Amino acid sequence: MRRRKAHEGLDFGALRHAIEHCDLDAMLVFYSKEAQLSIVNADAPQALPFQLSGKAEIAKHLRVVFSQKSSHRVERGVADENRMMFREVCEYPDGGRVVVETTLEVRDGRIVRQVDVVTSDARANSQESSGRGPPT
Numbered sequence: 001m002r003r004r005k006a007h008e009g010l011d012f013g014a015l016r017h018a019i020e021h022c023d024l025d026a027m028l029v030f031y032s033k034e035a036q037l038s039i040v041n042a043d044a045p046q047a048l049p050f051q052l053s054g055k056a057e058i059a060k061h062l063r064v065v066f067s068q069k070s071s072h073r074v075e076r077g078v079a080d081e082n083r084m085m086f087r088e089v090c091e092y093p094d095g096g097r098v099v100v101e102t103t104l105e106v107r108d109g110r111i112v113r114q115v116d117v118v119t120s121d122a123r124a125n126s127q128e129s130s131g132r133g134p135p136t
Contacts, residue, residue, distance in 0.1 A: 010106045020073060030111050035055055038113075040115065071090070100117070
């Protein structure tokens with residue numbers, strides 16, 4: 001994927017670096033003050049999404065996520081000027097893995113809406129092998 005300059009929109013390379021290095025300050029630069037975050041648990045589809053409103057609430061959430069002993073790897077990024085989609089694989093010391101399919105809506109180079117579909121690794125592998133699962 002081609003890197004974008006700040007005046008062209010959100011810089012995917014810088015976003016990827018912030019995620020993979022668990023850099024909270026670098027991550028927060030990408031969010032608008034009014035950003036919305038919805039987290040959907042694919043393992044419990046009947047459950048309502050977890051909703052966060054505003055950069056301050058999102059910061060609290062990211063602080064918890066990045067404080068865990070885990071690694072984060074960003075894969076399969078696709079972007080245009082208003083939308084970005086990618087997969088994030090999170091691995092934990094106990095061997096557990098979580099896969100997050102993220103869709104970002106971008107306006108003026110900032111994230112205004114983010115939807116994360118979170119699934120355990122076992123379910124993600126099952127969906128990939130069956131051809132089902134979130135588009136990537």
